[in-house]
Amino acid sequence: MARVYNWQLGREMSYWYPEARPQRQFAAVFDTNKCIACQTCTLACKTTWTSGKGQEYMLWNNVETKPYGSYPLAYDLKLLEMLNGQAWSGGRYDGETIFESAPAGERVLGWRPEEQDYAYPNVGEDDCANQVDSGAFLTLPHMNWFFYLARICNHCTYPACLASCPRGSIYKRPEDGIVLVDQGRCRGYQECVRGCPYKKVFFNPMTGTSEKCIACFPKIEHGVQPQCFVNCIGKIRLAGWLSRPDEARADNPLDYLVHIRKIALPLFPQFGLEPNVYYIPPIHTPVAFNRQLFGPHAGEAMKAYRNAANDADLAGLLCLFGSTEMMISRFRRTGGMVTGSDGKGVEVVRVPLREPVHVRPAVDAKNQLVRINCP
Amino acid sequence: MRYAMIVFLVVLATACKRGPKPANEVIAVERQQLPASPAEAAWDQTPEHRAALLPQDQVEPRLLTPTTGEVKVRALANGAEIAIRLEWNDDSKSDTPGPARMVDACAIQVPATAGKDLPEPQMGQEGRPVQVTYWRADWQAVVDGRGDTIRDLYPNASIDHYPHEAKSLAPGSDAQKEMALRYSPARALGNIRGGPRTVPVEDLIAAGPGTLSPGPSLGANGKGTHQKDHWSVVIRRKLPDGLSLNQRTHIAFAVWQGSRGETGARKMRTGWIPLVRRSGS
Numbered sequence: 001m002a003r004v005y006n007w008q009l010g011r012e013m014s015y016w017y018p019e020a021r022p023q024r025q026f027a028a029v030f031d032t033n034k035c036i037a038c039q040t041c042t043l044a045c046k047t048t049w050t051s052g053k054g055q056e057y058m059l060w061n062n063v064e065t066k067p068y069g070s071y072p073l074a075y076d077l078k079l080l081e082m083l084n085g086q087a088w089s090g091g092r093y094d095g096e097t098i099f100e101s102a103p104a105g106e107r108v109l110g111w112r113p114e115e116q117d118y119a120y121p122n123v124g125e126d127d128c129a130n131q132v133d134s135g136a137f138l139t140l141p142h143m144n145w146f147f148y149l150a151r152i153c154n155h156c157t158y159p160a161c162l163a164s165c166p167r168g169s170i171y172k173r174p175e176d177g178i179v180l181v182d183q184g185r186c187r188g189y190q191e192c193v194r195g196c197p198y199k200k201v202f203f204n205p206m207t208g209t210s211e212k213c214i215a216c217f218p219k220i221e222h223g224v225q226p227q228c229f230v231n232c233i234g235k236i237r238l239a240g241w242l243s244r245p246d247e248a249r250a251d252n253p254l255d256y257l258v259h260i261r262k263i264a265l266p267l268f269p270q271f272g273l274e275p276n277v278y279y280i281p282p283i284h285t286p287v288a289f290n291r292q293l294f295g296p297h298a299g300e301a302m303k304a305y306r307n308a309a310n311d312a313d314l315a316g317l318l319c320l321f322g323s324t325e326m327m328i329s330r331f332r333r334t335g336g337m338v339t340g341s342d343g344k345g346v347e348v349v350r351v352p353l354r355e356p357v358h359v360r361p362a363v364d365a366k367n368q369l370v371r372i373n374c375p
Numbered sequence: 376m377r378y379a380m381i382v383f384l385v386v387l388a389t390a391c392k393r394g395p396k397p398a399n400e401v402i403a404v405e406r407q408q409l410p411a412s413p414a415e416a417a418w419d420q421t422p423e424h425r426a427a428l429l430p431q432d433q434v435e436p437r438l439l440t441p442t443t444g445e446v447k448v449r450a451l452a453n454g455a456e457i458a459i460r461l462e463w464n465d466d467s468k469s470d471t472p473g474p475a476r477m478v479d480a481c482a483i484q485v486p487a488t489a490g491k492d493l494p495e496p497q498m499g500q501e502g503r504p505v506q507v508t509y510w511r512a513d514w515q516a517v518v519d520g521r522g523d524t525i526r527d528l529y530p531n532a533s534i535d536h537y538p539h540e541a542k543s544l545a546p547g548s549d550a551q552k553e554m555a556l557r558y559s560p561a562r563a564l565g566n567i568r569g570g571p572r573t574v575p576v577e578d579l580i581a582a583g584p585g586t587l588s589p590g591p592s593l594g595a596n597g598k599g600t601h602q603k604d605h606w607s608v609v610i611r612r613k614l615p616d617g618l619s620l621n622q623r624t625h626i627a628f629a630v631w632q633g634s635r636g637e638t639g640a641r642k643m644r645t646g647w648i649p650l651v652r653r654s655g656s
Contacts, residue, residue, distance in 0.1 A: 051538050052558020053525055054569070057474075105437030112636075114475040166436060166640050167585045184564035187587070189639035191436060193474070205472045205528055207561040208513075208568025 001099065004158060007245045008269040008295065010092035014099050015272075016107055016163035022177035026155055026215055027242035027254050027276040028229070029264040031321060033283055033305065034236040035148040037063045037125070041228035041237075045152075048227045049214070054206025057118045060213040061228045063150045067289065068124030072117035075199040076268065080292075082109060086270045088296040097272025098160060098197055108160045110194040147282035149293075150236065152228060153200040153213035154267065154275030155179045161212070164195030177276065178215045186210055197271045223327050223342055235322020241329060242276060251330045253317055253340070254278075261314060263304045265294035280305055316353050324349035398422040400649035401459075401626055403452035403618070410451065412598045413460050413607035421449040426628055428463075428643035433497045434584045436640050443630045443643045446481070452652050456594075457618065458611045459483055461628060466604040469633025470512035471528055472569060477633035479512040479601075481608050484627040485650070487580065489617020496627050496646045498581040505627075506590060507579040508612045510597045512633065514575040523570050575599065576610060584640065618652050626650040 003012050004019040045061040062071045070076055079098070080086075086095040098109040128144040136143065155172075159179045162170040169185040170192055172178070181192065181201065186209040192201040193210055201212040216226030220239075224230070229237040240254040248259035257264040257278065264278035281290040283302045290298035308314050316338035317331055326348040328340035333353070340349045363370055401424045410417045426446050430438040447462040461481050469479045486494050487504040499505035517523070525532045539555035556563040562570060576597040580590030599608035617624040629644040631637040 050558070051536075052555070053523075053537065055558060056525060056532065056534060105432065105435060105439045107435045112475045115473055118474060164436075166434070167587065183560040184566045186561065186566070186568070187639065188472070188568050190475070190477075191639065203472075203474045204559075204561070204569070205474075205476075206523070206525065206569050207559050207566075208472060208570075209561040209566065211560070 006097075006158065006272060006274050008093075008266050008274050009097070009272065010090075013097050013158075013272050015158050016099065020172075020174075021157065021244065022172060022174050024175070024241045025157065025177035025243075025276055026220060026239070027177075027258070027278065028152075028237060028239045029254065029257050029278045029280065029321075030150050031236045031280040031318070032147055032149060033280060034234045034321075035063065035150055036234050037065065037148040038233050039063055039122075040231050040233050041150060044227040044231035045213075048216070050211075052206075054204035055202075055211070057121075058202040058204070058211065059121055060200070060202075060211075061150070061152045062121060063148050064122070065125050065127060065146050066149050066285075066293070067129050067146065068127045069149070070123065071121045072113040072199050073120060073123060074117070075113065075197075078111055079109070079197050079271070082111070083270070086292075088270075091296060093270055095270055097270070098195075099158070099163065099272055107164050107166075107191075108195045110160065110164065110197070112190060112194040113199055145282075145285050147285055149267075149279075150228075151198065151200070151267070152226075152277060153179065153215070154198060154273065154277045155213075155215055156276060157274035158272065160195040160197060160271075160273055161192035161201050164191040165189075166191060173217075176215075176217070176220060178217050178220070179212070180214055180217075181210055181212055183207075183209055183211070197268065197273070198275070220327065224325050225327055229322075230325045232322055238321045239327055241327075251332060253320065253328055253331045256313075256317060256331075261304060262297055263301045263314070265297060265301055267293060269295040312353065319351050319353060320349065323351050395420065395422040398424050400424060400651055401426075401448050401450050403450035403457055403459075403650065403652045405453065405620065405653065405655045406451045407453055409453060409456055409458040409611060410460075410609065411458075411596070411611070413462070413600055413609045417451060418449050418460055421451060424448045424648070426645045426648055428628075428630060428645060431497070431629075431640055431642045431644050434640060438637065438641045438643070441643065442632050442635045442637065446628050446630055446645070448628065450650070452614060452618065455614060456611055457614050457652075458609055459626075460607065460609045461630070462605055462607045463630050464605045465601075465632050465634075467632070467634035468512070468601045470516045470601075472513050473528065475636075477631070477636055477638040479606060479633045480510060480631040481599075481606070481610075482507050482509040482629045483610055483612075484629070485615040485624060487616065489615070489622075489624045493625055493647055495583070497644070498584045498587065500583050502582070504580050504582040506593065506615070507581055507587065508576055508593065508595045508597075508610050509579055510576045510599055510608050510610055512599060512601070512606075513569070514572055515597075515599045517570070517572055518575045576612075578612070615650070618650065620652055620654060623649055623651045 001014040002018040004015045006013050050058045101109045130144045169182045188208040225239040242254040248255040266275045281298050287299045316333035329343040330341045336353045341347045402422045449460045451458045484507045494503035544551040574596050576595045578590045578593045581587045593613040595612040597610045625647040629642045
């Protein structure tokens with residue numbers, strides 16, 4: 001194994017291959033606070049990519065209700081139980097990653113879901129963390145909670161699927177960091193399914209190969225965000241390019257959210273893959289739970305998000321979520337307006353921080369009529 | 376005396392029924408017509424070699440717990456082809472692929488070029504490739520008539536709609552086939568790991584672990600049948616390089632038990648075993 005640097009862990013770690021970061025890394029931020037679990041993203045992906053024979057059960061994109069939701073079943077709990085001692089010292093991870101805790105004869109610590117684990121794609125939907133006692137809904141704050149977690153492939157910097165494949169059939173594109181299964185080379189051993197801790201590689205029994213999210217690379221190559229981003233009703237997603245921490249730029253939307261404001265956090269960083277989908281943690285969830293999912297900085301991220309209304313630059317950037325189909329490489333706030341531009345500096349979107357509001361009087365004085373809100 | 380004669384005849388008859396005594400190498404006996412299936416009588420008079428299997432523990436992922444103990448091998452050859460029958464114990468037939476469902480399989484391996492310097496027995500090495508002929512139980516099921524729908528694998532599956540079955544696409548038309556391939560990228564690339572096929576085997580070449588690739592056609596074919604506790608599989612292919620009459624090359628075997636989660640590098644295998652071609656007399 002090679003020694004590589006994982007900035008999410010604040011330390012070096014062991015990985016199957018030497019560090020080889022792409023020229024630029026596709027990355028995304030999902031705002032969990034805005035997701036309503038309408039599953040439009042899931043259907044957009046399903047319709048576009050996985051409508052064929054053998055793909056019936058596949059959800060390259062899924063939305064699960066935390067704490068109980070999971071697809072495939074208990075994908076997270078099983079590995080968390082296998083991976084002992086996930087302690088942090090400040091920003092440094094003291095525990096072992098799935099690469100460092102690989103059993104003898106294995107490349108990573110993993111497990112393989114069985115058919116029935118895929119049978120309940122929305123198990124736990126809208127289930128609260130605790131039983132709601134009679135009358136509890138009448139008081140504030142509500143002590144019970146759940147939130148929605150939308151998931152796609154994380155296009156990790158250190159993919160476990162890639163490390164697991166004994167044939168080198170999985171590769172990370174040097175031009176954009178997207179992780180793909182070579183469908184001409186895969187022999188369907190399912191080692192990648194076993195290795196990926198997020199279980200975002202799926203075996204297709206009709207083609208006999210494993211398949212996964214491709215980040216809609218044909219769209220990204222044309223500067224357009226993936227299907228699950230542009231179809232999102234809640235406008236919770238923003239796709240872009242993430243720099244290394246030491247090269248972060250304040251005008252890069254992803255860098256600003258992840259590296260500078262540290263408001264968007266990786267999912268299960270302790271696994272060690274340096275995943276590239278980042279989450280703004282839910283602000284009504286106990287911070288201890290958020291820390292287990294999103295790492296030790298969850299508390300600070302929740303605090304910063306709560307203050308976003310008083311933070312013009314952050315609020316402005318959050319307004320760009322779902323505002324355009326195009327990938328935004330740079331953003332700038334000027335007064336009450338925020339603009340996004342593509343990689344060539346061409347402005348692709350301009351939105352106000354606050355939408356103009358006009359309040360129509362309830363009574364039409366001229367016609368002596370009371371207005372109603374029905375059409 | 377009469378009693379001793381009867382005992383002698385019974386012993387002789389039993390010996391004849393069992394066939395020739397086991398051989399410490401694989402002997403491909405000359406025969407004009409090679410059998411296509413494992414049950415044909417032609418195999419009975421062919422010497423059997425019992426090859427001990429070892430776990431693949433050279434490269435990750437390794438198999439650390441031994442499963443199948445041995446594979447029984449018989450071979451026949453003529454001037455053009457070799458037929459090899461492999462038999463191993465497996466009381467669980469695994470011929471349906473799926474998530475976490477592995478399939479039974481076996482393979483034979485020979486040096487691509489015969490010579491004194493043998494390639495590494497574990498998938499060959501750079502500059503010294505090996506030819507592999509690989510048989511798989513799910514491919515056998517397809518060749519034997521299993522259909523190409525998800526309901527052939529999951530009889531109770533519920534499917535709303537496939538785009539390639541839209542009413543606007545005439546069944547069997549080019550447009551319909553093209554739409555079906557859009558959602559089957561491996562098939563579109565000619566990587567036929569599942570779906571319709573005419574033979575249950577494939578010709579492969581390798582030059583080290585992880586390098587297995589489709590090889591030049593060796594005209595391979597095969598037939599496998601499962602009885603209650605074992606598989607019998609015949610693999611036929613072009614005569615290996617260097618296997619003229621009374622000449623010797625080498626061969627290796629591998630077996631996968633799907634029910635034990637074996638796939639790819641997780642397999643039971645042999646080292647090189649001498650393979651000789653002898654006349655039938």
